[in-house]
Amino acid sequence: MSSLSNTLRALAVTVISAALLTPAAPARAEPSPxxxxxxxxxxxxxxxxxxxxxxxxxxxxxxxxxxxxxxxxxxxxxxxxxxxxxxxxxxxxxxxxxxxxxxxxxxxxxxxxxxxxxxxxxxxxxxxxxxxxxxxxxxxxxxxxxxxxxxxxxxxxxxxxxxxxxxxxxxxxxxxxxxxxxxxxxxxxGQATEKPAARPDSAKKAPAVSGRAGVAVRYAYGALGKPYVWAADGPNGYDCSGLTSAAWRAAGKSLPHNTRMQWSAVTKISRSQLQPGDLVFYSGLGHVALYVGGGQVIDAPSAGRNVLKRGMNMMSIQGYGRVR
Structure with missing residues (x-):
């Protein structure tokens, strides 16, 4: 065997060995759900x-x-x-x-x-x-x-x-x-936004609440399933403070379309005093929801989602307020 053949064989063995010894680059894992x-x-x-x-x-x-x-x-x-x-x-x-x-x-x-x-x-x-x-x-x-x-x-x-x-x-x-x-x-x-939920006559499912608070609660029930739309206050979409201001506007009360301003406008109450129609404010005053009774609120949660009813403890609570 010629010296050239021996050299080529040695080179091939070296390359193969290096390939086997070199760790493969890990595949980039997709983020988990x-x-x-x-x-x-x-x-x-x-x-x-x-x-x-x-x-x-x-x-x-x-x-x-x-x-x-x-x-x-x-x-x-x-x-x-x-x-x-x-x-x-x-x-x-x-x-x-x-x-x-x-x-x-x-x-x-x-x-x-x-x-x-x-x-x-x-x-x-x-x-x-x-x-x-x-x-x-x-x-x-x-x-x-x-x-x-x-x-x-x-x-x-x-x-x-x-x-x-x-x-x-x-x-x-x-x-x-x-x-x-x-x-x-x-x-x-698999999709950017939730499909708007068809909820015909959802306002009829609202609890029986008297007075202006009852009007606000029925309005919020009527908004269930409508999409979150930033800076909107209805009737086809809402952000969080837009929904609470629209609900109380229907009841004849004016609330500014801003969570912090609403916090300044309401009378502060304790958790034990909560009644349907009251507002629940969340930590940092970045979110607000309308209390509808039974530990539940209706809110416009975030971009891509629809107005829904859910438990009021979904995030840290800042305080509670009553519209006067």
């Missing part, structure tokens, strides 16, 4: 906080729009009052120039007519002076009020413009996070 579920829950919680921050911005923008409208409604009358005051002061100056009514006291005293006439004339001059001062003061006050209102309006509109920019940025983040969450749901469940 449990791991996917954990990721989905974590992403859903984070997304819900972002959505609620977006809802808060929208509520603040609505409040600023109302404030701007109130200022605008005052500007018109104030401008008219200021213009009228300006005209009054101008007319007063013209009259004084034409009639020479700015007589000195000495000139007045030297004119004939007797003591009574003199007293009358002094009284008239005093009255004219007071009227003149009053018109000038009104003009100055109206000008100041007008300028103050215009400044207030400019500040409100500037704040509103900044908030609109913030909502635009928040919307982009929400849409990005939603895409990631939907992909996780596809991996875990």
């Amino acid at each position: 449990a791991e996917l579920t954990r990721r989905i829950e974590k992403s859903s919680t984070e997304l819900e906080h972002v959505v609620e921050a977006y809802n808060k911005l929208r509520e603040e923008i609505k409040a600023n729009e109302a404030a701007a409208a109130r200022v605008q409604s005052r500007l018109g009358p104030l401008e008219q009052e200021t213009e009228q005051s300006r005209a009054d002061v101008g007319e007063m100056a013209v009259t004084a120039y034409k009639t020479g009514s700015n007589l000195t006291t000495a000139e007045t005293l030297l004119r004939p007519g007797g003591a009574d006439t003199l007293l009358d004339r002094l009284g008239m001059l005093d009255q004219l002076a007071r009227q003149r001062q009053e018109k000038i003061s009104n003009f100055t006050a109206n000008q100041r009020r007008l300028l103050d209102e215009k400044t207030r309006l400019e500040v409100t509109l500037a704040r509103q413009a900044a908030q609109v920019k913030q909502t635009t940025a928040a919307k982009k983040r929400i849409e990005r996070d939603l895409a990631q969450l939907y992909e996780l749901r596809r991996q875990a469940y």
Whole structure:
């Protein structure tokens, strides 16, 4: 056997041995259903906080729009009052120039007519002076009020413009996070969202609750099976605070479309005081649900899911509130 053959054989043995001794790269394992579920829950919680921050911005923008409208409604009358005051002061100056009514006291005293006439004339001059001062003061006050209102309006509109920019940025983040969450749901469940559940006459299954609380509870039952839609308050979809605000709006009570604002608006109660229609707030104030009795709540859980009824202890509870 030639030396070339021996060399090739030795090289082949070396290569085969190296291949056998080198550990194979482990195949990348797909995440387990449990791991996917954990990721989905974590992403859903984070997304819900972002959505609620977006809802808060929208509520603040609505409040600023109302404030701007109130200022605008005052500007018109104030401008008219200021213009009228300006005209009054101008007319007063013209009259004084034409009639020479700015007589000195000495000139007045030297004119004939007797003591009574003199007293009358002094009284008239005093009255004219007071009227003149009053018109000038009104003009100055109206000008100041007008300028103050215009400044207030400019500040409100500037704040509103900044908030609109913030909502635009928040919307982009929400849409990005939603895409990631939907992909996780596809991996875990084969579809990004639950199919809306057909629940005809579900409101008829609501417990008998009197008063406005009963209206809110029946509304929540009627929303069962409808999809979670971020920043929505019905009638075709809801996020968590959108559902509670819509339910109580149906009952004639206004609640802001934001969990933290709702927490500030309700009367705090204890767990033992819970009644159907009360609100249950969860840790971090990122989620809220409507209590319907029997330890159950109805809520819009998270993106990709539908409104459902479930046990109230599904996560850590922050507190309880009653709409007054």
